[in-house]
Amino acid sequence: MDLIKRVLFSKRMILGGGLFLLFVFCLYPFLTLFFKIVFPQGGFTLQHFEKVLNSKSTMVAFKNTLWVSVGTCLMSTFMALPLSWLLTRTNIPMRDKWRSWFCLPYAIPPYIGAIAWIYLTNPSNGILNSVFGEGFFNIYTNSGLIWVMGSFFYTFILLSLLAALDRMDPSLEEAARLSGASPIRVFFQITVPIIFPSLMSGILLVLLASAASFGVPAMIGNPAGIYLLTTKIYTLQKMGSMNGIFMAGALSILLLVLATLVLIINQRILSKNSFKTVSGKTSRPSLIDLGSLKTPLSIGLAILFVILFVMPLGGITITALSKIQGKFELSNFGFQNFTRVFFETDETPRALMNSFNLAFIAATATTLMGLILGYINKKTKLKGRSAIEILASLPYSTPGTVLALAFILTFSAGVMGIPIRLYNTLGLIVIAYFAKYLNFSLRTTSDGFGQIDDCLAEASRVSGATWWISMKTIWFPLMKPALMASWFLVFMPAFSELTMTILLTGPGLETLGTLIFQLQEYGDASGGGAAVLALLTVIAVGLINGFVKFISKGKYGL
Amino acid sequence: MSTVTFKNIKKSYDDLVIIKDFSLDIDNGEFVSFLGPSGCGKTTCLRMVSGLETNTAGSISIDDDVVSDPQNKIFVPPEKRHVGMVFQSYAVWPHMNVFDNIAYPLKVKGYNKSEIADRVREIVSIVELTGLEKRMPDALSGGQQQRVALARGLVMKPKVLLLDEPLSNLDAKLREKMRGDIRKIQQDFGITCIYVTHDQIEAFTMSDKIVIMNHGDIIQMGSPSDIRNNPINDFVADFIKTQH
The missing domain is CATH 1.10.3720.10 (MetI-like)
Incomplete structure (x- = not known):
């Protein structure tokens, strides 16, 4: 025993x-x-790959996936890079609050964002379009897709950059300041090159996440006829036929190869370029005084936050409370949808x-x-x-x-x-x-x-x-x-x-x-x-x- | 060559007082050490000269120019103060080779290429790094990295050179040699130096003047022999003795 x-x-x-x-x-x-x-019937065959590669619609899906992913990466980088600097290196008021607020979309499923932005900007009765005029915004486009994905996936880069910037020895930047370089110059000549591996790693994660994303392309892409690899695989699988399953499988393997390539590149960047920095005593890093820019930058952050967070959440809330969509009268609001969803089904x-x-x-x-x-x-x-x-x-x-x-x-x-x-x-x-x-x-x-x-x-x-x-x-x-x-x-x-x-x-x-x-x-x-x-x-x-x-x-x- | 003047400096974070009332005159070409236990405020005083910290009250001048005076809303940012600094962690940029590290202050200031090359060559030979210009920092020893940091601090002929515990990451033997080297270079250049250390041997062997600090206050200042012969109180006597 x-x-x-x-x-x-x-x-x-x-x-x-x-x-x-x-x-x-x-x-x-x-x-x-x-x-x-x-080996579908025991014998080796590449026929399913041939079928997939010769099909025009899958090649379009392939191209769409590539464009949307690259677009999402660009948008995410342009948002995350300045944010990470502002939130770690400057004396912007409420730094820690902003930090956790701007990271929060990381925890929310992006398809929620897709729903929210459909309520806000669908061409016919989107809430924003009822303000700006019918058809002013149209979410059902490539850029709509990129916008919604970017507004979530930027957090991948932001989190990666915040960690790298917190870890970095502050005297590396201080030495550059004392050499006569302005804060902006220090950021581009010293900070960015040193955190570059983390930046690249974040960007590749976004590339991977957007190529793997299903909810957003299904809700926004499909109505517009924009199919990505994931939504294409879903459609093929739901056809129910064996042929559909095989095509979906072949397409899946291609997507997997794509994802693996991205990961291998990521590994190489991380292992090749990670700088070890000897850190001395942990002095509190000197924050850059924003001076007269403090107020405009704070307002800028607030506006960005409203656009990324408050507006979508507001859109969902208004929709959830509206008895009839698109009518903005007090009498139109109530908890009817709640009772219907919870108790009548x-x-x-x-x-x-x-x-x-x-x-x-x-x-x-x-x-x-x-x-x-x-x-x-x-x-x-x-x-x-x-x-x-x-x-x-x-x-x-x-x-x-x-x-x-x-x-x-x-x-x-x-x-x-x-x-x-x-x-x-x-x-x-x-x-x-x-x-x-x-x-x-x-x-x-x-x-x-x-x-x-x-x-x-x-x-x-x-x-x-x-x-x-x-x-x-x-x-x-x-x-x-x-x-x-x-x-x-x-x-x-x-x-x-x-x-x-x-x-x-x-x-x-x-x-x-x-x-x-x-x-x-x-x-x-x-x-x-x-x-x-x-x-x-x-x-x-x-x-x-x-x-x-x-x-x-x-x-x-x- | 410049003078540095601290006039009634105070520094606090909210309720926490770091520096109580710090006044000090440093002469042209003088080598002054701030000596004290960790947390006594010596590094904070040094960083205020560079502009990496701001004083809450009082004024700091380099030569006749006030660089920081919060009452009169004067603050010159670090990049405009023309001071050199050597950090404890070396802070040698890992993505640049030795030459580019040392040349950086000159590039930022817009010197032309041949002038940069001349001045870097000169300073590299002074700090004994000749032949290593193309090396990347990760292929240098700690002592060599410290020399790169020193050269980078000196290359733009700063008004003041600030050294923040520069030798504490080196082994004992190397530390001894660097003590002599730094002092010699300082005297050759005739440059004003402020040197922060908790090691009283460093302070006593290198300095013209020693400022002994504790809890944000100056306890005693004077030449090494003054302090050795007439320690003002038990704290000083004890502090300069304990590490023998």
């Missing part, structure tokens, strides 16, 4: 089991996707229940897995532990559409030979969430373990505890903040996930994301229903973020 226990709970066994699970959920589906497309309660259950299970499973793998990754010297991070990062960096398709092809009929029908069940959705978000947990827990000194557990081992007991009595209590953060960091995006769920969902399997999507796309002509749920999502995200920030004392959360 004792021996069995010792073998079962030995570190090697746990690493082995962990790697096996990682292989099954993080690598095997992609291999399956590849083999099913290349059983879809909403079911979707909320499903989303909660899925996110709860996924968050709990990833956090437990993260705890164990994070420990092995950071606190042991076992061979093979470096494979953990690589395997876990695969699904995370894979576009959700591709991941979902691979999971359908791999696990529809069961997992590892166990014949459970997973297709059209919540089970398939939950394992997809698990694979996608495991990386969040792993990074948070590894980070947490990295900050706890080994000697604490060594002391417990010396006192006679086995590693399993020290895990329970020493590591687990000390790791609590990191574990809570990990749980919510997975729960939050999983609760409102759309990209993967829309492909995996079936009758009765609505989630918050797919319900909002369906209400917006087909069901609710007056638009109120989607707005109600979108508004609640934003509020929930805000509350959870505040809570995470509070429990982790500002370390996690935005």
